[in-house]
Amino acid sequence: MAEAKWYVAHTYSGYENKVKADLEKTIENRHLENEILEVRVPMQEVVEMKNGSKKTVQKKLFPGYVLVNMIMNDDTWYVVRNTRGVTGFVGPGSKPVPLTEAEMKPLGIKAENVTIDFAEGDTIVVVAGAWKDTVGAVQKIDYNKQTATINVELFGRETPVEISFAEVRKLQ
Numbered sequence: 450m451a452e453a454k455w456y457v458a459h460t461y462s463g464y465e466n467k468v469k470a471d472l473e474k475t476i477e478n479r480h481l482e483n484e485i486l487e488v489r490v491p492m493q494e495v496v497e498m499k500n501g502s503k504k505t506v507q508k509k510l511f512p513g514y515v516l517v518n519m520i521m522n523d524d525t526w527y528v529v530r531n532t533r534g535v536t537g538f539v540g541p542g543s544k545p546v547p548l549t550e551a552e553m554k555p556l557g558i559k560a561e562n563v564t565i566d567f568a569e570g571d572t573i574v575v576v577a578g579a580w581k582d583t584v585g586a587v588q589k590i591d592y593n594k595q596t597a598t599i600n601v602e603l604f605g606r607e608t609p610v611e612i613s614f615a616e617v618r619k620l621q
Contacts, residue, residue: 453486453520454547456529457539462513464534465490469515472532484525487518487594491556514539516556521545565590565597567619573599577616584620585610 460468469488476485491510496503515535519525526545529535538545567573567587575583585599588609595614600607 453484453518455553456517456519456521456545456547457511458515458517458529458532459536459539460513460515460534461536465509465512465515468532468534471534472515472517472529475528475532479528481525481528484522485517485519485528489516489518491516510556516548521547565614567597567617572620573597573617574620575599575612575616576618578612580610580612580616583610 458468469490472485472488476482476488492507493510494505495508496505498504517529519529526538530537537543540546569587569590571587572584573587575581575585580601583599583601585601587597587599589598590596591598591611594611596611597614597617598609598611599617601610602608
């Protein structure tokens with residue numbers, strides 16, 4: 450099987466998050482989870498001065514571009530290329546060029562895998578972030594994003610929440 454690489458898709462400016470959502474929906478509908486692994490809109494924290502006070506906000510690192518981790522073949526190329534809002538891939542002509550390791554490093558994309566001590570079905574506790582001290586059962590593990598999805602009770606309903614591996618510990 451071919452190796453998944455990161456490719457850059459050019460989008461209409463301001464449509465990055467819409468393209469990401471549409472692409473993820475298409476991946477799910479066409480069952481391409483094993484070929485198109487992840488879609489990212491790289492963000493950075495920026496400090497803005499507004500009315501004399503400092504405010505930290507998230508800004509797009511590359512407006513008009515979406516990063517896609519995928520195994521390049523005719524099907525995956527077609528799905529990404531024909532997603533509404535995508536104008537094409539970055540590369541000469543219609544041939545997409547994958548990002549190199551050196552180009553990926555400043556984006557915070559890690560090539561190595563992290564080992565974790567829990568699995569789907571295990572109960573974990575969140576030790577940091579907005580959901581600190583929340584306990585939940587692991588529903589899904591995403592090694593590419595390095596996140597675990599747990600169900601938490603929110604307004605009397607079970608709601609799935611994605612938590613970073615770094616923010617959770619297995620409940621003993």
